[in-house]
Amino acid sequence: MSTKVAPDPSRRSETARRAILAAALELVGEVGYAKLSIEGIAQAAGVGKQTIYRWWPSKGSLLFDAFLAMAGEGEAAALPDTGDLAADLKLVLRATVDELNDPRFDQAMRAMHTEIVHDPALAADYAQRLDGPMRELKKERLRAAQLAGQLAGDVDLEVAVDMVFGPVLNRWLHRTGPLTGDYAEQVVDTALRGLMPR
Amino acid sequence: MSTKVAPDPSRRSETARRAILAAALELVGEVGYAKLSIEGIAQAAGVGKQTIYRWWPSKGSLLFDAFLAMAGEGEAAALPDTGDLAADLKLVLRATVDELNDPRFDQAMRAMHTEIVHDPALAADYAQRLDGPMRELKKERLRAAQLAGQLAGDVDLEVAVDMVFGPVLNRWLHRTGPLTGDYAEQVVDTALRGLMPR
Amino acid sequence: MSTKVAPDPSRRSETARRAILAAALELVGEVGYAKLSIEGIAQAAGVGKQTIYRWWPSKGSLLFDAFLAMAGEGEAAALPDTGDLAADLKLVLRATVDELNDPRFDQAMRAMHTEIVHDPALAADYAQRLDGPMRELKKERLRAAQLAGQLAGDVDLEVAVDMVFGPVLNRWLHRTGPLTGDYAEQVVDTALRGLMPR
Amino acid sequence: MSTKVAPDPSRRSETARRAILAAALELVGEVGYAKLSIEGIAQAAGVGKQTIYRWWPSKGSLLFDAFLAMAGEGEAAALPDTGDLAADLKLVLRATVDELNDPRFDQAMRAMHTEIVHDPALAADYAQRLDGPMRELKKERLRAAQLAGQLAGDVDLEVAVDMVFGPVLNRWLHRTGPLTGDYAEQVVDTALRGLMPR
DNA sequence: ACGTAAGCGAGACGGTACGTCATGTCTTATA
DNA sequence: TATAAGACATGACGTACCGTCTCGCTTACGT
DSSP: OOOOOOOOGGGOOHHHHHHHHHHHHHHHHHHTTTTOOHHHHHHHHTOOHHHHHHHOSSHHHHHHHHHHHHHHTTOOSSOOOSSOHHHHHHHHHHHHHHHHHSHHHHHHHHHHHHHHHHOHHHHHHHIIIIIHHHHHHHHHHHHHHHHTTSSOTTOOHHHHHHHHHHHHHHHHHHOOSOOOHHHHHHHHHHHHHOSSOO | OOOOOOOOGGGOOHHHHHHHHHHHHHHHHHHOSTTOOHHHHHHHHTOOHHHHHHHOSSHHHHHHHHHHHHHHHTOOSSOOOSSOHHHHHHHHHHHHHHHHHSHHHHHHHHHHHHHHHHOHHHHHHHIIIIIHHHHHHHHHHHHHHHHTTSSOTTOOHHHHHHHHHHHHHHHHHHOOSOOOHHHHHHHHHHHHHOSSOO | OOOOOOOOGGGOOHHHHHHHHHHHHHHHHHHTTTTOOHHHHHHHHTOOHHHHHHHOSSHHHHHHHHHHHHHHHTOOSSOOOSSOHHHHHHHHHHHHHHHHHSHHHHHHHHHHHHHHHHOHHHHHHHIIIIIHHHHHHHHHHHHHHHHTTSSOTTOOHHHHHHHHHHHHHHHHHHOOSOOOHHHHHHHHHHHHHOSSOO | OOOOOOOOGGGOOHHHHHHHHHHHHHHHHHHOSTTOOHHHHHHHHTOOHHHHHHHOSSHHHHHHHHHHHHHHHTOOSSOOOSSOHHHHHHHHHHHHHHHHHSHHHHHHHHHHHHHHHHOHHHHHHHIIIIIHHHHHHHHHHHHHHHHTTSSOTTOOHHHHHHHHHHHHHHHHHHOOSOOOHHHHHHHHHHHHHOSSOO
């Protein structure tokens, strides 16, 4: 019985790890997700294939780590709170739109999302490490708005977040229309005021 | 110069075409998207690989056609209009939720969306043949509501559709939470009333 | 039970037949034996594949017919007989060498021989229709020499023919050395005089 | 520019190599040359196709190596020299005839020769590694006969070898007649004594 | 300081699927 | 009914990667 033995993380080569993540990101931007291969990443990183297989269980989780490494660089601790909820949300959403329109991010994120869509385990990981914290920040801001009386008290914050941030993500993923800052603002306005006449 | 010559569609075998689409759908449900292979589809359909390569340029477009064939079966001509906008939207959205929770549909649609996410040409095709018509029906219903005074006149219908139907699609794709009929109703209510106090 | 029915030869298209044989010869000279395909021949001859399959049981027999058609053009009725056996044989053998050195013939004949080597039925056909008659002419000439006292009476003509004509064919096939007219003459001289001192 | 990189022979698996050569020989004997496929050899040898493609440039050269491996087993160092040239040659030639009549060898050798006939590079390899050494042994024996006064001094040994050994090879390849020991003896006698009366 | 054990690069291995090509059969229409 | 055209099922081609394995080679640790 040859149980898979876990490698010793303390002896791990940081150089190799970084080279692999960098190569993965670069390649996914270059050749696209479909043609991304472990073989290619290993070669580009100047690394043996085994070094990849030793530390990552799947291409998805490698891509995920690569994405985390990239995204983690310039992470905000909280959403802005100037007191003007609409303005704050628009600011954040416009920034998101800009990010999604950057081809470098675009490819990598599409790859990420594909893996997530097909791998529930990865989805859980994503929910916990990336989406979760971000969601918490968003809900924080909305909660503050609720306290300030700018948001109805009976609104489910989970749903509220989906309503404000979902449409932009959707339009990006499925290209159902041009992804512009103006669209982002419209979404914020509509989400806040609702569709019914008042 | 060996230009690829287009085959003559009039000589195409309808039997083979149908067997291929059916096999594709069945296999994607059985083995999942990642392990779906042209080789496997050909075998399951009792068809030569070349017959697939002759008529479809990519696995994505084959999957797309298979999906179209399936979706096309029970297509609705219009959204219900009982006069009660919220109720009508909830009805439709609950049906959507049920569909997305059906494992058979789930797998196929995830596969579809993956292809769309990575292939702009396919995305355009999707927008034109599947999403477009559906969107038009939705906008039609909303437009009727606008005339009936149940919807603000200055609301952009495009945005409105995104707001009502986007969150469900999103939650399904990224599994950011349980996809239930109750969630669907909450979304409709929140979208219609807006987040702000009134 | 669908027994293969023989087609009616009286309705056969002579045009198609000729085009096929010509195309086969031309292609075998152009692309070589290994890359020769029925598909290619049909296309080059402007003929449907079925027309080839209808009339020839194998690529070998088609090649054989093509070869026969070519060889049959300038066929000699008898070997020269000037009374000088050595000179006559040298003349014929030098001509053979020239033929074998012609790239057009070379390719076609190699193809022929390959088919013969691997297909006993074809070998029998070859023996009867091409090699047989040629052998007979050669033996005829040797028999005449025997009567003229230029050949030992107890020599087996079959062996004699092999001895005179075999080495050239061999050297050509296996490229064991340069195939020149001088070599041909040496063979004739050695075969006639024998290897032992006299 | 992606130049094909040569693999490292020191890491080559001897097990795989042997399995491949054995499978090639067995299969060529079983299904014949025409139906011999790399795919089949790989499968029979329990080997990935790539392992074959990695080490052999063509089916011909694989067959050649397989043949070499088989032939190399019981190789003689020199032709017998009892002092009686005719007897010695007859002995060797009868052995050759027996070998060629063994179905196991027959198939493999026909395959070999077909490849040689169509591939000059292979022919050169054959000349250098198989035919060359054998020829040298034959010429050695004839040279000894020359010194012993049993062979004319002005005979070209190259031609002499062709004359003695060629006809048997020829009759085998082209099936122009039954390949018997008696025929072999006749060839030796005729070659030594010549065709002319004395 | 020195063996020993791990991670490392490299890359060969048995495989699967790729997308292309040729096979020989079958169907359609043209003459 | 023979033909040209060409779609079909089949299956081999040679390539690209898969994930595993085995090589020497460098580290770094425990004696």
